[in-house]
Amino acid sequence: MINHGIERAPDERVNWKTSSGFLAAHAVVLLAFVTGVTPTAVVIFLVLYWGRMFFITAGYHRYFSHRSYKLGRVMQFVMAFGGASAAQKGPLWWASHHRNHHRYSDTDLDLHSPQKGFWWSHVGWILCDKHNDWNADDIRDFAKFPELRFLTRYDFIAPWTVAIASFLIGGWSGLVFGFFGSTVALWHCTFFVNSLAHVFGRRRYATTDTSRNSAIIAFLTLGEGWHNNHHYYQASARQGFFWWEFDVSYYVLRGLSFVGLVKDLKQPPARVKTAARIRDGSFDMGMFKAHWAKATVAVHNVRSHRSKDVDPALLEADPELATRRAHLEELIAANRAALAEHVQNALAHAEELGRLSRRQERQAGTID
Numbered sequence: 001m002i003n004h005g006i007e008r009a010p011d012e013r014v015n016w017k018t019s020s021g022f023l024a025a026h027a028v029v030l031l032a033f034v035t036g037v038t039p040t041a042v043v044i045f046l047v048l049y050w051g052r053m054f055f056i057t058a059g060y061h062r063y064f065s066h067r068s069y070k071l072g073r074v075m076q077f078v079m080a081f082g083g084a085s086a087a088q089k090g091p092l093w094w095a096s097h098h099r100n101h102h103r104y105s106d107t108d109l110d111l112h113s114p115q116k117g118f119w120w121s122h123v124g125w126i127l128c129d130k131h132n133d134w135n136a137d138d139i140r141d142f143a144k145f146p147e148l149r150f151l152t153r154y155d156f157i158a159p160w161t162v163a164i165a166s167f168l169i170g171g172w173s174g175l176v177f178g179f180f181g182s183t184v185a186l187w188h189c190t191f192f193v194n195s196l197a198h199v200f201g202r203r204r205y206a207t208t209d210t211s212r213n214s215a216i217i218a219f220l221t222l223g224e225g226w227h228n229n230h231h232y233y234q235a236s237a238r239q240g241f242f243w244w245e246f247d248v249s250y251y252v253l254r255g256l257s258f259v260g261l262v263k264d265l266k267q268p269p270a271r272v273k274t275a276a277r278i279r280d281g282s283f284d285m286g287m288f289k290a291h292w293a294k295a296t297v298a299v300h301n302v303r304s305h306r307s308k309d310v311d312p313a314l315l316e317a318d319p320e321l322a323t324r325r326a327h328l329e330e331l332i333a334a335n336r337a338a339l340a341e342h343v344q345n346a347l348a349h350a351e352e353l354g355r356l357s358r359r360q361e362r363q364a365g366t367i368d
């Protein structure tokens with residue numbers, strides 16, 4: 001826990017070489033000042049931004065990561081290709097890692113834990129080498145399809161196809177502003193769900209993480225901003241739980257279900273929607289854990305800061321002072337370890353208590 005937000009392991013540092021394409025894409029957008037922005041390029045930008053946002057949210061996220069509805073094999077391929085065209089790597093890479101985000105939310109094993117700072121959860125985790133690979137064990141259900149493995153292995157095919165098409169339709173402006181502009185915007189708005197949606201917005205449901213609901217992020221991401229809802233009940237194809245929580249990706253999926261292209265859209269049961277609300281007194285474990293982690297980091301920072309401040313000449317002049325100091329440091333470290341253990345135990349008990357009371361409520365028929 002001490003490492004939170006302080007030090008990065010070697011494989012967690014930015015690899016400038018492998019990240020050069022990602023960074024260069026940002027620079028390419030600036031060429032729009034040279035190429036100008038034609039009306040065709042604006043249309044390409046809008047179509048590619050909203051179109052690919054749909055494939056990422058409805059396809060990569062709600063289908064491949066969460067299986068919140070069913071698709072035939074052709075539509076499954078269309079979703080995978082559309083998602084891959086957003087240049088966020090292949091479907092199996094994306095979905096397998098996302099499943100782990102939910103499995104280990106806000107812990108050290110969470111690949112983009114917001115507890116490791118905003119930068120890390122936004123892009124740091126992508127720019128380093130740690131998560132280059134993906135594990136087929138995390139996504140056996142989809143890894144069995146050869147076409148999905150192909151799209152994941154050759155993840156450049158889909159974005160290149162869209163880039164070339166943008167150039168053929170809109171010329172240099174179409175490529176620079178239409179394709180690269182929308183791709184960069186799409187990256188950051190998608191990443192906001194990992195970064196901003198864990199620090200900005202409101203929490204309705206008690207979860208074990210720091211997810212929040214934000215209308216602004218929901219607007220930018222076709223409905224993914226209702227992130228606290230999503231962490232609370234991931235199985236749902238619908239992330240806006242109430243009519244005022246607009247969720248465009250879900251509306252499109254609903255439309256596709258009317259023509260039979262999408263089946264079995266999962267909804268949150270009515271009783272789930274009214275359970276585990278923070279305002280009804282449910283213990284907000286996620287925020288409690290986050291505050292504790294933050295406090296630990298603050299204590300650690302103060303201590304390492306003070307160690308640096310001590311004049312080495314002073315310690316040399318009085319060896320006894322150094323011994324006493326070392327002894328005190330040991331004592332503090334031991335006390336902190338004991339305190340951390342007590343808090344961990346208290347958390348485990350609170351979690352168990354929460355589980356028991358939910359089970360009781362279930363048995364009494366108050367919630368699902």
Ligand SMILES: [Zn+2]
Binds near residue numbers: 098
């Ligand atoms: Zn998710």
Ligand SMILES: [Zn+2]
Binds near residue numbers: 198
């Ligand atoms: Zn999340």
